[in-house]
Amino acid sequence: MNLNDEALAYHSRPPCGKLEVVPTKPCYTQRDLSLAYTPGVAEPCRAIQRDPDAAFRYTARGNLVAVITNGTAVLGLGNIGALAGKPVMEGKAILFKRFADIDAIDIELATEDPEEMIQAIRLMEPSFGGINLEDIRAPECFEIEDRLRRSMSIPVFHDDQHGTAIISGAALLNALELQGKRPEEVRVVFSGSGQEVVSGAADGSLHLWNAADGAALRPFSGHGGAIVAVAYAAAGQRVISSSADGTLRFWNAADGQQLASVTPPAPPTAMALARDESRLALACADQTIVLYQTADAQVLATLPAGAGVRSLDFNADHTRLAAVTGEDRVVVWEPGRQAVQETLRVPAGVAAAAFTAQPGELLVASQDKLITLQALHHERALPSLGQKVVGLAYAADGSLIYAAAADGTLRAYQIADGQQRFNTSHGAAVHALAQSPDGRFLATAGENGQIRVWNADGSPAAKGELGGFSAPVVRVAFSADNVYVAGGTAAGEVRIYHVADGAVVQTFAEHAAGITGMAARGQAGFASASADGAVRLWYVWAVRQLAGHGGPVVALETHPAA
Structure with a gap:
């Protein structure tokens, strides 16, 4: 049987x-x-x-x-x-x-x-x-x-x-005890097949072992300082090692011969290989993270860590890099754009961090002996505007984000990849940004006493410059029906304009101090808040102004068919 x-x-x-x-x-x-x-x-x-x-x-x-x-x-x-x-x-x-x-x-x-x-x-x-x-x-x-x-x-x-992790960890601890070594003195990595193990030690030695019986296969000789990290690459045909001797080395796994040696800006402190093996991140003692192309060891970028880095890990698609920085921070980078996406602070101190298979999740090992699953809050970091951001808005279709800065610039970024779509300028410092409810228009409130109206693609609207204010415009809003735009000034003045032709519809001067907020109310009304402590509601009574009289208007009649 x-x-x-x-x-x-x-x-x-x-x-x-x-x-x-x-x-x-x-x-x-x-x-x-x-x-x-x-x-x-x-x-x-x-x-x-x-x-x-x-x-x-x-x-x-x-x-x-x-x-x-x-x-x-x-x-x-x-x-x-x-x-x-x-x-x-x-x-x-x-x-x-x-x-x-x-x-x-x-x-x-x-x-x-x-x-x-x-x-x-x-x-x-x-x-x-x-x-x-x-x-x-x-x-x-x-x-x-x-x-x-x-x-x-x-x-x-x-x-x-x-x-598997518990049993493997227990086996490793037992093996170290038998060899009289401490965990912090060694670096170990398995080949993808699981048949071989590479280990590096504090004495600078690097060895390849048979995983089945523990027999020594060959040494990799050359390092003169403690091994910081080791990794397999090229389907197990290459071994990569970094050492406190200030070198990053590439080895032929089959015969132990050194293929290349790279000298980073300072001795390495941590290393991570992307899961597709296309790139490698190396943290250095000079508080930088250097990104290398694995195939030829060419430098792709250098990231300013700002503090010592003790642990690195790429996410599954290598678009994020987690760096344990300083004592209590995990900094998540977008290495392709050399931008910080997010910083997590762990008051108890951080020992290590690693991405899970789930997008946006990070395992964090803290110094108080806990491992926690942290959800990242930010999807993408956009380039710095270099100035205080005074207004943000999403495009109606969700594909863009608009940002206005204090220096007068108005920019749009693609949400999918963070690329800039356009960059234009109000022509003076800007205090606020508004978007029409239908998403067709944007408006910026300027220090030069103007509202500028823009099309959603960043081009000026047909009647793009709305002036006549006696003080800097500090707040702006569109009406709910998209027909009007209103601005409020630092002196408390409120002016309402017709978006299509730029005509002034109404002017209000009842506030005794600067405007602190503007919002649509109803279909064609506005609300304004002021530093005078008042909130006022404004209704657009005039649908259109008919100009041409040279003196007071004394008679009015409408056509019966109107």
Whole structure:
């Protein structure tokens, strides 16, 4: 009988499967049953109602784990579905009992929707003392575990996310203990095939080992200082190492020969290789991060870190680089644009940071021995305007962001890639920016006593310069119907213009101090706030002004058909 046939016979032997429920209390007499069930069971129910923690005393909850899967990533089998994964989950339950004397129940959820899984597992919290997630595919497994941990009061652990790391880490610590070395003295990297290991030590030695039996294969000789980091590249054919001797070296993994040596601006302190191996980031003791092209070691860019960097990591598509900078900061860079996207501060101090498979998520190891999942808040960093930004607006279709600066410039950036679409100028310092509700127009409020109206592409509108103010315009707004634009000055004056022809519709001077806010009210009205403490509402009574009389108008009649 081969292994497959033997396994089927093992699982089908009566009783089928691998689990059964065994009572822990005697249930032979009527009295036993009256204690186990009604009416006696009511008293522990009341005790738990008064104090939920009493459930750990009066029920099996404290020693009961749910082994939960949806069968989307069963080891060696892939996505076989929830029901087909049941034998594996029963097996895991047996491991809990056999090796830890913990009772476990397998639960198979027939869904691949992370939201449905999260909701279902949350609802089961009163039944169990812990949750063991099993064989759930990535990247959904990261979100499921993280959100359950945040929302549940019992332990939640996804075996496949952490088990390999825990066992590998324990093996490495044991190996170091046998060799009389400390973790901070070595740098270790596995080849993609898992057959070889490269390790670097504080004495500058660099060795290749057979992962199966630990046999030494060959040294890489040349470094004269402690190894900072090592990495495999070119499908395991090249080894890259950085050292405190002030060099970055490239080696032939097959024979240990040095292929190239690069001298960075200062001795390296950290290194990271992009996952596509196209580029490499090297942090240096002069508080810079140098980006190299891996193929030929050409410098792509130098980033000013501003403090010492102790850890680096690229995200999956190498568009972000996380740098542990100083004692308590993780700085996320956009290396392609040489811009800081975001800075995370960790008061307890940062030991290391690494991106997860999920976009916008970062694992941060802090000095207080905690690992937290941090969500990044910023999608992209735009180039600095070099001046105070006084106004921002999104394009109606969401493709652009408009920014006005105090120096009078008005710029548009593409949200998709951060590239500048246009750069124009008001001609004087600008205090505010407004966008019409339909997205067709922009307006800037200028120190020169003008409102300038722009088309959405940055070109001046037909009647683009609206003047006549007696003081700098500090606030601007469009009416809700897109017909009017109003400006308020530092002296408290409010003027309303017709956008199409630039005609002055109305002027108000009731405020006793400068305007501090302007907003549309209704279809064709405005509200203004002032430093005089008042908020005033203005209605546009004049639809159009008819000029031409040389003196007072004394008579008026409308055409009957008007």
